[in-house]
Amino acid sequence: MPIHTFETMGTVASIRTRTATRPASLNRLESVFRRYDETFSLYRPASELSRIARREHELMNSTAGVRAAYAEAVEWRNLTAGDFTPHRPDGIIDLSGIVKALSMNEAATLLDRMSPEGWLLDVGGDILSSPSFDEPWHIGIVDPADRTGLLCSVLLEAPWRAVATSGTAERGEHVWRTDATGDFTQVTVVAGDIVTADVLATAILSGGRARLDAATADYAIDVITVGRAGELLTTPRLRSVLAAS
Amino acid sequence: MRKRAIAASIVSSSVVVLVGWQIGTHTQAAESSATLAIPAPTPSSRASASPSATPAPLATPAPPATSTTAPAPSPNAPATTNTFTGSVASTRYGNVQVQITVSGGKISDVTALQLTNDDSRSAQISNRAAPILRQEVLAAQSANVDSVSGATYTSDGYLKSLQSALDQAGL
Numbered sequence: 001m002p003i004h005t006f007e008t009m010g011t012v013a014s015i016r017t018r019t020a021t022r023p024a025s026l027n028r029l030e031s032v033f034r035r036y037d038e039t040f041s042l043y044r045p046a047s048e049l050s051r052i053a054r055r056e057h058e059l060m061n062s063t064a065g066v067r068a069a070y071a072e073a074v075e076w077r078n079l080t081a082g083d084f085t086p087h088r089p090d091g092i093i094d095l096s097g098i099v100k101a102l103s104m105n106e107a108a109t110l111l112d113r114m115s116p117e118g119w120l121l122d123v124g125g126d127i128l129s130s131p132s133f134d135e136p137w138h139i140g141i142v143d144p145a146d147r148t149g150l151l152c153s154v155l156l157e158a159p160w161r162a163v164a165t166s167g168t169a170e171r172g173e174h175v176w177r178t179d180a181t182g183d184f185t186q187v188t189v190v191a192g193d194i195v196t197a198d199v200l201a202t203a204i205l206s207g208g209r210a211r212l213d214a215a216t217a218d219y220a221i222d223v224i225t226v227g228r229a230g231e232l233l234t235t236p237r238l239r240s241v242l243a244a245s
Numbered sequence: 246m247r248k249r250a251i252a253a254s255i256v257s258s259s260v261v262v263l264v265g266w267q268i269g270t271h272t273q274a275a276e277s278s279a280t281l282a283i284p285a286p287t288p289s290s291r292a293s294a295s296p297s298a299t300p301a302p303l304a305t306p307a308p309p310a311t312s313t314t315a316p317a318p319s320p321n322a323p324a325t326t327n328t329f330t331g332s333v334a335s336t337r338y339g340n341v342q343v344q345i346t347v348s349g350g351k352i353s354d355v356t357a358l359q360l361t362n363d364d365s366r367s368a369q370i371s372n373r374a375a376p377i378l379r380q381e382v383l384a385a386q387s388a389n390v391d392s393v394s395g396a397t398y399t400s401d402g403y404l405k406s407l408q409s410a411l412d413q414a415g416l
Contacts, residue, residue: 122392122394125394125396137392140392140393140394141394142396168396213373223374224377233376239375242377
């Protein structure tokens, strides 16, 4: 299976396609992520979000893409009672919790055309697959206690398309925790779409057990969490998938 | 967890009744149904977790361990297979209907046919995350994976290690 790897958004992205892809298509694909990064990255002083952070630019006058991303992030903040939030404790608007997923969604429309037979996209540990595929994908989940090893692997089958993992290990406490005790060190969410998976993984890491129970009640997701002492929790369907693989 | 245990016991007892009713003399099989009932709630999570949320019939085979507890069929007995469907039982967590497959006098499969989520409460119970032993997931893990999910990697060292290595190796 052809694999294309490139660096973007301060991490590594990889694309697996069933059929060979043309370099021009791959360039177009990479440009999607580059555009999101150039607009939303707070590590780039010239980005629109950095200018908003410095108060050189107002959210009200920002581009449609920025306003749409902010609106979606605020909606998720309301849906998760603030466990996911686009605002840093210092008040700066930080959309990094949702931008990667949004860029993956946009890339998906290109990938559908590039490889109608199926594809798998991994951007820095967040995974999205084509809507349909012959064989279920085997997705490994990193062990937070041994980052070079896997905690387990799960089968990604329709209608599930997305896997996202949030953890405290790599970026430190980059999630603004509302749960002071920090129930979990790593949260993986399997969902039908990457925005839901990514946002809820972050929200559950931040909100702990209460957010986990609310999210599994309200959304069609599967979850596997790793606790402070390494203990694991998983939803029933994922348990059966784990047992079957 | 107590509610979950109650739900499991409801399913459990319905299987016992069913087996006792359908098979009659196979008392050993009826006893084994207590262990068979444990995986029965699993399909409910599939129903609630599915984006379509359809209460359509579900078919999730029980783990193979269940068949080992049932009495072994006589080598000379004809290997007839029958399925038996229980009536719909209303519980406070929704409707439950169980189907069993009996092959050669032993239970080969137990399936929850119908588990509706009339309100979000029953969905919460059926899809609630529960502890799983590390050995269970370790046993299930495979080195042969298509891709790896982990918290976002930012360090250059990490870029050059796990994910890029996996990507380049085509794992």
